[in-house]
Each structure stands twice: as C-alpha cells, then as structure tokens.
Amino acid sequence: MDPAAGSDVGHVRALIDAEPGLTNAVGMVGLLHKLCAAAMKAMDTSGAGVSVMTEQGVRVLAAASGTSSDLIVELQFSLGEGPCNDAFSSRRPVLEGDLAAAGARWPMYSIAAHDQGIRAVFAFPLQVGAARLGVLDLYRERAGPLSTGELYQALTFADIATTVLLDGQKAAPKGSPAAGLSKAAGYHSAVHQAQGMVMVQLDVTLAGALALLRAHAYSHELELAAVARDVVSRKLRLDREK
Numbered sequence: 001m002d003p004a005a006g007s008d009v010g011h012v013r014a015l016i017d018a019e020p021g022l023t024n025a026v027g028m029v030g031l032l033h034k035l036c037a038a039a040m041k042a043m044d045t046s047g048a049g050v051s052v053m054t055e056q057g058v059r060v061l062a063a064a065s066g067t068s069s070d071l072i073v074e075l076q077f078s079l080g081e082g083p084c085n086d087a088f089s090s091r092r093p094v095l096e097g098d099l100a101a102a103g104a105r106w107p108m109y110s111i112a113a114h115d116q117g118i119r120a121v122f123a124f125p126l127q128v129g130a131a132r133l134g135v136l137d138l139y140r141e142r143a144g145p146l147s148t149g150e151l152y153q154a155l156t157f158a159d160i161a162t163t164v165l166l167d168g169q170k171a172a173p174k175g176s177p178a179a180g181l182s183k184a185a186g187y188h189s190a191v192h193q194a195q196g197m198v199m200v201q202l203d204v205t206l207a208g209a210l211a212l213l214r215a216h217a218y219s220h221e222l223e224l225a226a227v228a229r230d231v232v233s234r235k236l237r238l239d240r241e242k
Contacts, residue, residue, distance in 0.1 A: 004053070006145075008156070008159070009156055009159070012038070012042070012153065012157060012160060012176070013041075013160065015038040015041070015042055016031070016034050016035050016038045016160070017034075019035075019038050020034075021035040021186045027166055028167070028168030028170070029062060029063055030205050031164050032050045032062050032063035032161065032164055033063040033064070033065075033160055034164075035048075035050065035051060035157060035160060035164065035231075036048040036050060036061070036063050036065040036069070037065045038138055038157075039065070039136070039138065039154070039157045040065040041200075042153055042157075043138060043146065043150045043153060043154060044140075044150075045122075045138045045139055045140050046117075046139050046140050046141040047064065047065050047066060047068055047069035047072060047138070047139045047193045048064065048065045048069060048136065048137065048139070049061055049063065049064040049065070049069045049070070049072070049073040049136075049137045050062045050063045050064070050126070050134060050135075050136055050137075050161050050165075051084055051134045051135050051137065052134045052165065053072055053132065053133070053134045053135060054132075055086075055089050055132065059076075059077045059085075060077075061073045061074060061077075062134070062165075067138065067179070068116065069137075071116060072113055072116060072118060072137070072139055074223050074224075075112050075113060075116075075232070077208065077224055077225075078214055078217040078218060078222075078223055078224040079106075079108045079109050079110050079112065079214060079217075079218055080210070080211075080214050081107075081108060082106050082109040082113075082121075082123075083096060083106075083121045083123035083137065084123050084124070084135045084137050085106065086105075086123065087123035087124060087125045087135045088125055088132060088134070088135050091125050091132065092125065093122070093123065093124045093128060093154075093155075094119060094121075094122070094123040095122050095145065095146065096121050097120045097125075097143060097144050097145035097146075098119070098124070098144075099113060099114055099118060099119050099120060099121055099144045100114065100143070101117070108218060113139075117141050118139050118140070118141060119138055119140060119141055119142050119143040120139070120140040120142065120143050120144060120145075121138070121139050121140075122137070122138040122139075122146055122154065123135050123136070123138075124136045124138075124154055124155065124157075124158035125158070126158055126161050126162040126165060127162065128162055128166065133162060133165045133166070134161075134165065136154070136157060136158045136161050138154060143201070147201070155205045162171060163225075170219065190225060190228040190229050190232055191210075191213070191216060191224060191225065191228040192202075193228070193232050194209075194213055194227070194228035194229075194231035194232050195209040195210050195213065195228075196209070197209075197231055197232065198212055198213060198231060198238055198239075200241050201237060201238065201239045202238065203206070203211055213227055213228060213231070213236050213238070216236075216238060
C-alpha cells in the first residue's frame with residue numbers, strides 16, 4: 001500500500017463524514033465520535049478514543065468508538081500510567097504492538113488492559129506548536145504493529161482531531177471548556193477536591209492523596225472519577241479502610 005494514499009486528508013475526512021455518528025452527541029464531541037468510529041474501521045482496530053488533556057492535570061475522555069474503548073482509556077486515568085499518558089508527556093507517538101511485552105513499562109495498565117482482551121495499543125499526541133491538547137488512542141485485540149500505511153493514516157486522523165479540538169475551543173466563551181466538554185471541568189474539579197480532602201484526612205501530600213485514590217479505584221475496579229465523587233459527597237472515607 002502506498003503510505004501517501006492512507007494519509008490523504010480528503011480521503012480521511014470523507015471516511016469521517018460517512019459515519020452516522022451518535023444521536024445524542026452533536027457539535028465538536030459528535031464529530032470526534034465519528035472520527036473515532038472511522039479510525040477504528042480504517043485501521044482495523046478494536047477501538048479508538050480521543051482524550052482531552054492539559055498540563056494542569058485534566059484527563060478526560062472526549063469521545064470513543066464504543067463502551068469498551070471508554071473503559072480502556074479510563075483505566076489509564078485511574079492507574080496513572082499507559083500509552084496515552086506517555087504520548088502526551090513525551091509529545092511523541094507511543095506504538096506498542098505487543099502489550100504483553102510492556103509489563104515493565106506499565107505494570108498495572110498492561111495487566112488490566114490485557115484482562116480486557118487488548119493486545120496492542122497505539123497513542124498519538126494531539127498538538128500544534130507548543131500547545132498540547134490531548135491524545136488519540138487506538139487498540140487492537142491482536143498483537144502486531146501498524147503497517148506503514150496505517151501509521152500514516154493514524155497521523156492524519158490525529159491531525160484532524162487536533163483541528164476539531166482547536167475549532168471547538170475557539171467557538172467557546174472565554175475561560176469556558178468547549179461545548180460538550182463540560183465533563184472535563186467537572187472531572188478535574190471532583191478529582192482535585194477529593195485529593196484535598198484525602199490530604200487533610202490522612203495528612204499526606206497531594207501526590208500521595210492521588211496515589212491513594214488511584215489505588216482504591218484499581219482495587220475496587222472503579223473509575224477514578226467515581227471514587228472522587230464518592231469522597232467529595234462523603235460516601236467514602238479512605239482513612240476508614242483497613
């Protein structure tokens with residue numbers, strides 16, 4: 001396959017436009033859902049997700065090709081490790097064609113994702129200049145690298161996702177998240193508030209509080225956001241655990 005053929009922007013945009021999308025997801029988020037679905041089909045992956053991320057610690061899934069992709073992305077946020085986090089921090093694609101061989105790199109995530117049937121993961125940072133916006137994740141239930149054509153195509157999907165995020169933020173009121181991404185602000189607020197509460201309750205640092213929240217989420221098979229909400233609503237106190 002000619003690599004350039006898979007990376008043609010017009011061709012990739014046509015694939016995205018052809019997707020039916022979700023009836024309850026419109027605007028920027030709706031377009032990102034269509035992008036994830038098109039990327040999954042175009043590269044024969046098992047799932048795809050677009051995460052919005054910031055240097056201040058906001059980590060939220062903006063769109064995904066299905067509920068299984070939701071879970072795989074959220075695992076990284078809950079555990080604090082994985083290809084999505086590495087791609088964002090390094091500003092480089094993370095291409096792991098054999099998740100079983102990445103145990104030392106992501107000891108908790110590798111096991112958790114493998115338990116969900118994932119065998120290969122590929123993450124592409126969404127960035128322009130010095131600005132980092134998030135990550136496009138792709139997953140496969142079989143081991144093996146992306147072909148050269150698939151890699152070029154994935155990079156094109158990532159470029160389009162970056163443009164979608166930029167356009168969405170430009171249209172938003174100053175100081176507010178883009179339409180459809182209010183969940184990001186709520187997620188970050190809940191986790192940050194829960195960190196502060198655990199820090200006071202157990203007399204630990206903010207980093208230590210986040211580690212305890214993640215440990216509880218992992219051991220109870222919960223999303224980090226769900227644990228944070230329970231702490232904030234006082235349904236859960238980590239200092240009461242044995």
